[in-house]
Amino acid sequence: MELYNLKHPSQKVSFTEAVKLGLGRDRGLFFPTLIPVLDNVDELLAMPFVERSKHIMGAWLAQELGQERVDELVENAFNFELPLVKADDNRYCLELFHGPTLAFKDFGARFMAQCLNALASEDKITILTATSGDTGAAVADAFYGLDKIQVVVLYPKGKISLLQEKMFTTLGRNIHTVSVESDFDACQDLVKAAFEDRDVREDLHLNSANSINISRLLAQICYYFEAVAQFKLTNDCDPVIAVPSGNFGNLTAGLFARAMGLPIKRFVAATNSNDTVPRYLALGDWLPHQTVATMSNAMDVSEPSNWPRVEAIVEAMGWSLADITGIGLSESDTQDSLAQLYHAGYLSEPHAAIAAKALSLTMEDKEAGIFLGTAHPAKFKDVVEQALDIKVALPPELEAVKDKPILSASMDANFADLKAHLFAIL
Numbered sequence: 001m002e003l004y005n006l007k008h009p010s011q012k013v014s015f016t017e018a019v020k021l022g023l024g025r026d027r028g029l030f031f032p033t034l035i036p037v038l039d040n041v042d043e044l045l046a047m048p049f050v051e052r053s054k055h056i057m058g059a060w061l062a063q064e065l066g067q068e069r070v071d072e073l074v075e076n077a078f079n080f081e082l083p084l085v086k087a088d089d090n091r092y093c094l095e096l097f098h099g100p101t102l103a104f105k106d107f108g109a110r111f112m113a114q115c116l117n118a119l120a121s122e123d124k125i126t127i128l129t130a131t132s133g134d135t136g137a138a139v140a141d142a143f144y145g146l147d148k149i150q151v152v153v154l155y156p157k158g159k160i161s162l163l164q165e166k167m168f169t170t171l172g173r174n175i176h177t178v179s180v181e182s183d184f185d186a187c188q189d190l191v192k193a194a195f196e197d198r199d200v201r202e203d204l205h206l207n208s209a210n211s212i213n214i215s216r217l218l219a220q221i222c223y224y225f226e227a228v229a230q231f232k233l234t235n236d237c238d239p240v241i242a243v244p245s246g247n248f249g250n251l252t253a254g255l256f257a258r259a260m261g262l263p264i265k266r267f268v269a270a271t272n273s274n275d276t277v278p279r280y281l282a283l284g285d286w287l288p289h290q291t292v293a294t295m296s297n298a299m300d301v302s303e304p305s306n307w308p309r310v311e312a313i314v315e316a317m318g319w320s321l322a323d324i325t326g327i328g329l330s331e332s333d334t335q336d337s338l339a340q341l342y343h344a345g346y347l348s349e350p351h352a353a354i355a356a357k358a359l360s361l362t363m364e365d366k367e368a369g370i371f372l373g374t375a376h377p378a379k380f381k382d383v384v385e386q387a388l389d390i391k392v393a394l395p396p397e398l399e400a401v402k403d404k405p406i407l408s409a410s411m412d413a414n415f416a417d418l419k420a421h422l423f424a425i426l
């Protein structure tokens with residue numbers, strides 16, 4: 001698989017190089033030179049998830065890695081369920097939160113850990129990543145105990161839920177966590193600055209596990225196929241898919257799936273009031289505001305780093321950005337949606353609730369749609385309990401960490417401090 005740097009198209013790399021580098025020159029994102037188109041989609045949709053995913057990943061990677069290795073990566077990474085659950089008459093939720101850290105990030109993080117483990121030859125690798133909530137846990141879990149790989153996770157202090165925080169800050173060993181006195185965008189900027197710094201990048205063999213890493217995005221393509229496969233069992237039409245969006249990795253993967261030939265009618269990009277993309281789609285101006293804190297905190301991103309990839313896919317396929325409906329919703333919309341789903345018999349959480357509402361706002365007669373369930377409701381227990389006036393039970397994964405001490409270091413959003421800290425702990 002060949003990829004090029006969207007900022008410097010002459011920089012071309014293999015998949016293995018792109019996984020190891022994360023970002024290209026000048027922080028450019030890697031993008032595939034060619035998107036494989038599948039001519040046997042119906043046949044694939046009839047297969048079980050893991051078998052189908054081997055074919056999908058094989059279409060991208062078999063030439064470089066060999067199909068046998070691809071099969072192994074898929075089998076090791078995808079070992080949990082992803083049911084499509086009917087939420088009401090014409091809306092379904094693809095529940096992506098049945099992995100070890102109860103969020104959709106498990107798909108990408110586990111696949112990336114498998115890739116790095118299999119492909120990296122260096123003695124030492126440092127994964128440096130920023131999280132707005134769930135990436136931290138998924139990456140920490142996927143890499144925990146791999147002693148050749150050190151993981152450093154930055155997160156905005158006080159801006160993720162306590163249970164989210166407990167899932168990755170209590171592990172120790174090769175997992176180091178830093179709470180930053182700022183917002184997610186600042187954490188993301190620190191990660192980018194670290195990649196720009198030669199000492200850090202080279203001495204620590206830096207790697208990023210954010211959704212800028214292409215291996216994570218490829219893995220996420222597979223669950224869109226599963227969504228459509230399950231949807232088609234009971235529906236004749238093609239689904240509209242609403243994606244709760246922050247950094248826009250999830251939507252990027254969905255667009256790749258559609259480009260490969262998956263029948264998806266259209267996408268709805270759903271955000272909270274950090275709505276740079278919906279405003280851009282409606283008005284044509286890219287005007288990020290200061291990030292504001294919301295109850296769907298993992299989507300509190302005002303400068304989504306995957307957006308250039310969205311535009312690149314649309315351009316490569318000859319589609320139009322007008323095919324993506326952008327909807328930004330308020331806190332009260334989020335609460336209304338949670339309540340409405342709950343009264344229909346479906347317990348959700350703020351991120352998925354935003355996508356569910358955006359879906360119903362844009363769906364026309366005779367359409368049916370899917371919203372992505374990106375996190376388990378118990379991960380947002382406090383918000384959900386308050387919004388619905390109910391008690392949410394903790395699943396065993398959260399019960400196990402809720403009383404453990406947080407092991408994070410704490411610092412301002414200052415790169416010099418971060419650099420000193422990295423050299424001190426690694």
Ligand SMILES: Cc1ncc(COP(=O)(O)O)c(C=O)c1O
Pocket residue numbers: 103132133134135211244245246247248249250251298299351352374375
């Ligand atoms: C629960 C949840 N929903 C949605 C998102 C947004 O996904 P993306 O950043 O790929 O747009 C995230 C990202 O962290 C998340 O954790």
